[in-house]
Amino acid sequence: MAESQALGAFLDDLASERSTPGGGGAAAISGAMGAALVSMVCNLTIGKPKYAEVETEIRDVLAKSEKLRAELTKAIGDDVAAFDAVMGAYGLPKGETDEAKAERTAKIQAALKIATDVPLECARLCAEVVKLAEITADKGNLNVVSDAGVAVQSAYAGLLSAALNVRVNAKSIKDRDFAEGRLATLESLLEEAGATTEKTYDVVKDKLG
Amino acid sequence: MAESQALGAFLDDLASERSTPGGGGAAAISGAMGAALVSMVCNLTIGKPKYAEVETEIRDVLAKSEKLRAELTKAIGDDVAAFDAVMGAYGLPKGETDEAKAERTAKIQAALKIATDVPLECARLCAEVVKLAEITADKGNLNVVSDAGVAVQSAYAGLLSAALNVRVNAKSIKDRDFAEGRLATLESLLEEAGATTEKTYDVVKDKLG
Numbered sequence: 084m085a086e087s088q089a090l091g092a093f094l095d096d097l098a099s100e101r102s103t104p105g106g107g108g109a110a111a112i113s114g115a116m117g118a119a120l121v122s123m124v125c126n127l128t129i130g131k132p133k134y135a136e137v138e139t140e141i142r143d144v145l146a147k148s149e150k151l152r153a154e155l156t157k158a159i160g161d162d163v164a165a166f167d168a169v170m171g172a173y174g175l176p177k178g179e180t181d182e183a184k185a186e187r188t189a190k191i192q193a194a195l196k197i198a199t200d201v202p203l204e205c206a207r208l209c210a211e212v213v214k215l216a217e218i219t220a221d222k223g224n225l226n227v228v229s230d231a232g233v234a235v236q237s238a239y240a241g242l243l244s245a246a247l248n249v250r251v252n253a254k255s256i257k258d259r260d261f262a263e264g265r266l267a268t269l270e271s272l273l274e275e276a277g278a279t280t281e282k283t284y285d286v287v288k289d290k291l292g
Numbered sequence: 293m294a295e296s297q298a299l300g301a302f303l304d305d306l307a308s309e310r311s312t313p314g315g316g317g318a319a320a321i322s323g324a325m326g327a328a329l330v331s332m333v334c335n336l337t338i339g340k341p342k343y344a345e346v347e348t349e350i351r352d353v354l355a356k357s358e359k360l361r362a363e364l365t366k367a368i369g370d371d372v373a374a375f376d377a378v379m380g381a382y383g384l385p386k387g388e389t390d391e392a393k394a395e396r397t398a399k400i401q402a403a404l405k406i407a408t409d410v411p412l413e414c415a416r417l418c419a420e421v422v423k424l425a426e427i428t429a430d431k432g433n434l435n436v437v438s439d440a441g442v443a444v445q446s447a448y449a450g451l452l453s454a455a456l457n458v459r460v461n462a463k464s465i466k467d468r469d470f471a472e473g474r475l476a477t478l479e480s481l482l483e484e485a486g487a488t489t490e491k492t493y494d495v496v497k498d499k500l501g
Contacts (some may be wrong), residue, residue, distance in 0.1 A: 091365060092300055096330050097331075099329040100332070105329070105331060106441070112325065115303055120306060120307075123314060153305060156303065177458075232453070240448070244445050250438070251438045251500050292463055
């Protein structure tokens, strides 16, 4: 369980010559930090008379950001499992008969599809965090608006990072309809979140004066 | 010590209504993850016959990225200390005499200068990681080029995040020469690292095909 590991030890593992944890785990952590900072801004907005008008909306944002944080924390481990499954499939004996060869190929292809969908789901979760960060930057406690700005940058970095893992695995998938469909979904997530991130960061800089 | 804390507990603290850890800590972790991924790419490049030609350069990159990772991990705690010092100074009794008032103001201003320099140093370290990530994307093991891409995005997100904390504290500094000087340094870091990040991410996407 990545979440019970000490931060320093996790960074040591990330830096090591082992392939996991790697960029996929870092992507999930960036997203989870973004979600946590959205929650922080919500927690420092709820109950303040000055923000009573937005309290219901901010409570809803908090419920969503805490759910996303849990999902993104879980995604750190999902990335390792998906990578290990691909490596395991490539490591299977190559087989002598056509049937055995086809079976190995099918297992590799199935593992690659999962290893495409896992970072795509991480990308989707990060894109959701970007949207919530926009709301907290617009309506949350002004004293912590810089934290909303960090939230949006962390979540967007998570999305850009997960995107690379979608691409690297989609490239080797023979079912091109599957691969192209996933890449199209990814592009639309990137486009929307990119625009929201830019807008939100500018809002935060303006509010900081 | 933030590095001995479990990742999940750190995210819980980040999400809580306490002001620290906040965006400054998240910025430092983003930078440290970027440095760790640069190190990972170096560790998977060194010793490989195919990359013998760049081995000396990559060994140098690894030494620098590991130093930056240690400094950025330390910066998580520095951010908390700098924030607490500002809050402590604002919390001093306002005083009745002009002398007492001036003393409180001086302490607040001194704390704000430190709270500007601490995230500026974090920003500088992140900008160094961006430069190293560019080298690993260009010359490191092609099998892990996506990790070099994640490294550059993590480090740049750390820089953009630290930048907000520089701005928020610089704004309240009365010594405008000091504040404007720090903001000018920040702008030049952002400009150079922004261009390098964009270029590096494109290189990685091209190599992924």
